[in-house]
Amino acid sequence: MSVSSPDVVQKLLVRYERLIEISQQLNSTLDLTSLLKQIVSAATELTDSEASSILLLDDISGELRFELASNMAPSETDNIIVPLEGSIAGWVVTHGEARVIQDTSREPSFFKTVDEQLEFRTRNLLAVPLKARSKVVGALEAVNKVAGERFNSDDIKTLTILAGQAAIAIENAKLFQQSDFMSEMVHELRTPLLALKTSTTLLLRSDLPGHRSSEIITTMQGETERLIQLTNEYLDLARFESGRAKLDIRPFELSRLLHECIEIVQPQAAEHDITFLKDAREVEVAGDRGKIKQVILNLLTNAIKYNRDNGQVALRTELVDESDLQMVEIAVEDTGYGISKENQRSMFQKFFRGSDTANFTTGTGLGLVIAKHIIEGHGGLIWLDSEVGLGTTFFLTLPLANPEIRPLTAL
Ligand SMILES: Nc1ncnc2c1ncn2[C@@H]1O[C@H](COP(=O)(O)OP(=O)(O)OP(=O)(O)O)[C@@H](O)[C@H]1O
Numbered sequence: 001m002s003v004s005s006p007d008v009v010q011k012l013l014v015r016y017e018r019l020i021e022i023s024q025q026l027n028s029t030l031d032l033t034s035l036l037k038q039i040v041s042a043a044t045e046l047t048d049s050e051a052s053s054i055l056l057l058d059d060i061s062g063e064l065r066f067e068l069a070s071n072m073a074p075s076e077t078d079n080i081i082v083p084l085e086g087s088i089a090g091w092v093v094t095h096g097e098a099r100v101i102q103d104t105s106r107e108p109s110f111f112k113t114v115d116e117q118l119e120f121r122t123r124n125l126l127a128v129p130l131k132a133r134s135k136v137v138g139a140l141e142a143v144n145k146v147a148g149e150r151f152n153s154d155d156i157k158t159l160t161i162l163a164g165q166a167a168i169a170i171e172n173a174k175l176f177q178q179s180d181f182m183s184e185m186v187h188e189l190r191t192p193l194l195a196l197k198t199s200t201t202l203l204l205r206s207d208l209p210g211h212r213s214s215e216i217i218t219t220m221q222g223e224t225e226r227l228i229q230l231t232n233e234y235l236d237l238a239r240f241e242s243g244r245a246k247l248d249i250r251p252f253e254l255s256r257l258l259h260e261c262i263e264i265v266q267p268q269a270a271e272h273d274i275t276f277l278k279d280a281r282e283v284e285v286a287g288d289r290g291k292i293k294q295v296i297l298n299l300l301t302n303a304i305k306y307n308r309d310n311g312q313v314a315l316r317t318e319l320v321d322e323s324d325l326q327m328v329e330i331a332v333e334d335t336g337y338g339i340s341k342e343n344q345r346s347m348f349q350k351f352f353r354g355s356d357t358a359n360f361t362t363g364t365g366l367g368l369v370i371a372k373h374i375i376e377g378h379g380g381l382i383w384l385d386s387e388v389g390l391g392t393t394f395f396l397t398l399p400l401a402n403p404e405i406r407p408l409t410a411l
């Protein structure tokens, strides 16, 4: 062991005390997003670096992806896949060992793409594996030691200890997320399955009158549809949550799509004498047409399902400025029962269904969660405004295909 000055020893003691404190915090967090935030800020603090990042191996594809970085917005980290060969993080993950690069400009295996994309300069780098129960699940990186210093052996030790605690906390949060979602999902599947089971038992009875059997078959058809919708929505959501869902972004004309959506839901609206008002002019949007259609259809179906007989649904578009970017805002307005302030907060949560509405309509409570993933995946926003007794308006924004040549006026 090298002999250290009292100052250095004192600094190390403070650091280890902080490490213990942070480890305790990590162990008590089960929400993955806030956990990752805590880990990167701890890594930056404990190693005196400019920035830190977490990369995780995707369970299914095996790809190594940036999960969170203190110097990048989440939208910037989303699409960066880091190669397992030809990157420091890849080396750390495949070898399960720490690695320090004191000068990235002299290191051929440094993966430059991230710096180039972010216009950031990584001078030096310390990367350690995230190991949970002897399995490597990703890497934790600290970038640019402050004041022009070099990463030393104490930094390696500290970051390795932090990574060990972080990896276990990440695995626990993931397991918690899965079990939570799975139990809710199984619960949702049980209702249509039980209805199907009861129906088949009834159908087998020899004393069943003929007209009853066709009624039962209609019920079975409805429940089967529900099961299909539920499993499709579940798969959609699982793809979005694991980052495997890819958007196929191309320019398309929005008002034609809105028209198509109204045509589809028209028969459902007619059953309740609900009329439509459409006020949308032609505008080219950059987006995944199929996925946006899914969002609009869900908003329109909701506006019909949660409306009153003889009600109205209005669909409007407008050009707006959103943090210096020109976007199109779509509004879906209904004359339904509205949503209480308390329910408004839960609107984009998985399986949430308003207790007042859940009794008289069918639905999975996943539609809006998926809509949020899709719209945010396009760099847009989705929100609502509602007045109990009057109605609800859902708003969403999408990027224009040619923002610079559009005049900034209402459509
Ligand atoms: N326009 C609306 N007016 C009143 N309540 C609404 C409206 N839109 C949604 N809600 C409430 O929000 C809940 C969640 O909506 P969401 O679209 O996510 O699920 P769902 O319609 O129940 O099922 P599905 O997954 O089939 O769309 C609904 O169950 C309903 O209680």
Ligand SMILES: [Mg+2]
Binding pocket: 298, 301, 302, 363, 367, 368
């Ligand atoms: Mg819905």
